Amino acid sequence: MLFFYVLLNIFQLSFTDFETHKFYLSTTEIEYKKEFKTFQIMTQLFIDDLELLLQQQEKSLRLFPDSNAKHSDSMLMFHLKKEFQLIVNGEPQKISYLGKEYKNDIVVCYLEIFLDKIPSTIEIKNSMFFDLFDSQQNIIHYRNKANRKSFLLHSKSPTLVINLTK
């Protein structure tokens, strides 16, 4: 079974003792819904990380409240499509972006994938923010009815493979 144990101190902390957040981390939950033949995906990103990413292209852009919600949505969609990929049974999947919402200092992005066959292998790549932060870590939680697996992706290991037939 492929399972990632990270024994080292994974969250790089800065020296200040009360910051908006002190480590570069995102969390993505992927749930396989057999009855609908879909992957339901929620990606949680720190708002200030995302804002910084989008500001690389457009300095005046602001999030929460968005200076231009439509525009920031389309930019976010662009980055998610570039950095977040799912390959099911060897075939790249089309990811639909449903929208985003803000919760405290986090933005939750909702994505969905419709499948035409039962998945046997899933390859997931999540390189979100790897260009921006050296110490970025992306946690993936995969879940179906029977299983729950967690993985940690970082710039040296941006992809993972889950074999569901084993």
Next chain:
Amino acid sequence: MKYFKTNCCILIVFLFTVNTKAQIQQGHTNRNKFKQLYDQFASPNRYHNASGAPGVDYYQQKVDYKMDLELDDVSSKLYGEEVITYTNNSPDELPYLWLQLDQNIRKMDAPSLEKNSASNSVTVRPGRFVSNYAKDPFDGGFNIEWVKDANGNSLTYKINQTMMRVDLPSTIDPGEIFIFKIKWWYNINNHVDDGGRSGYEFFPEDGNKAYVIAQFFPRLCVYNDVEGWQNYQFWGNGEFALEFGDYQVNITVPSDHIMEATGRLQNPKEVLTRQEYRRFQASENSFDKPMIIVTEEEAKAKESSFSKKKSTWEFVAKNVRDFGFATSRKFIWDQQAVQVGKQKVMAVSLYPKEGNPLWEEYSTKAVVQTLKSYSKFTFDYPYPKAVSVHAKSQGMEYPMICWNYGRPDEDGTYSDRTKFGMISVIIHEVGHNYFPMIVNSDERQWGWMDEGLDTFMQYLTEQEFGETYPNSIGSLDVYPSRRGDPKKIVPYMSGNQDFISPIMSNPENVYQLGANAYAKPATALNILRETIMGRETFDHAFKTYSKRWMFKHPTPEDFFRTMEDASAIDLDWFWRGWFYTTDVVDIGVKNVTKYYFSDTPDQETKERLKTYGYDLDNLPEMVFKIDEESEFFDPKIATANAIQDSEILKNHLTKEGLEVNNSTPKFFYEVEFDKPGGLVMPLIVEYSYADGSTERVTYPVQLWRKNEKSVRKVISSNKVLVGVTVDPDKVTADINTNNNSWPKKENPSEFDKFKTRIKG
């Protein structure tokens, strides 16, 4: 919904299954969730007693400092000469003293620079590349010029990373005082580029620096009965353990600077302009709103002056554990007076124009609210002032002074996120005056003792801030606190156990310090107050702890013991579960069975009675439980009324002088609750009935003491039970609410909820 309680001696036969498997079971040690915490606690003694108070022999050292400092603004260097008066109140002879040299964490060869594992990304941004590989490394750390005794004789010393041992010509005996002097200097770091809790921010537009200076002088380590010398190296995360003492500090800076610091300013007339001095004096009696001492226009006008003249600001502070100061010609300055108990306290703000308009509007308000709310829950603020200084990306506390982030955009606009972030960090850092500046726990060993207690108090204060200034929260119902609400800790506590540490861990060794040392203990205390102890009992115990340990060094046990000692509530199970383990709350309702009582046994009961050896034709007077799910169940009984249709029960009720009426129970249920989570918690249940009524019951946590996996309760009612909900208000941080309802309700997932919302 009266419970069926009679004293008559009716034998009610409940069916039970007998485990017939014969097997030798192995023994075990006490693994009960309510086991006493003696195995984790240090033994009480004459220094820290069993009720959680300072013991009869409690002592602590006193360390007084007299310092002359000079800031070189051009080359960003700080020079200092300090005279230290060390009073040995311990019963021990001390052959040497240990001092903290926190600046050494920035020495070029500091081991702390290599404490984390690191790897390179596939791509590296140019700025990062330059600072990592091309720029000269910052030449930080203390340069100790000399260490001398009171007579000017050199003392030998040895530096080990961030600790310096000063060897003494002869031991300092109990009760003795030792005076010595140190001369030092260091290069001040740019805290925006290079990080750190202190340093300067450089403003390229006008060429100025704003300094927030702390951990800037060799400071005595704590010596006590718990750690001996607390000389655990400074690695960056674990903060400080320091002794109380009196400070007299003279700081020389360019004369166009404005400064704030720990302690009362002794020479305002000398260092302020005449106009500033007039406003300074007037502000000391402004109780209703802040008065501005240096305006934005005045601060802006000074930005280009770069005065070559010098001024020396003199500060005196009594009974503080540390000293910090902020200085720049860019600072705008306002303050107002607050009445705290019998004491007048100044609430002060210092900020560059880059902080406006946000800082002028909210900083001093947040300081005032913090002083009022914290004092109410702990003790009256004992210092003459509390200062909030604006420094980019900082959030750090020192006695009477702290640095806080929250900067508007260049055009002066700011988001709610920036505003609430700024108000929250000010409350948090000013709040640190109480924990750990006054209730002085060992931060290097236990991050949660100050951060957790402070974040809990921050939550209460934020809520009060929202009530005091309703305009500040706009259309929101309450102040949007990030931490404290039980629901908000669920994502952390339900996370991957590989990356979670117990609260009782050293701050250097935990994965998510914010969740571990701030949010989880704050939430635990909030749950303790709202759900387990009740506000009044909790508040009394919390205040007792705060007062007992004012200006002293408490340990975790002192907190745990005091909370029990002052409340008569055994909380060993709570401390063990929430603080010493990473267990989670997950309590559910597993099953509800309906049953009836009858004068005559059904077939199943008859079989069972026979095996017990009863003569079925000659049974003693008893009624029989008839389970609805039994295969012999006769549906006719479902329409019967257990009491009215039972001659036996009716007779007994009459004998007791009771009447059969509408409120006499007709329906009986057995409800089974299970607990997949490791934590025990009070069981909060809402029962719903067919007529639309509901009833809340809170079963004490002790319910789990003999079987922590599953418990049952019998509900007797004159109404039909239609629903059971565990923790209906989500106040226990239950990580899985899918098992909280009967009949089973599949809670829509966050994903489904979002999808419904966007369709809606």
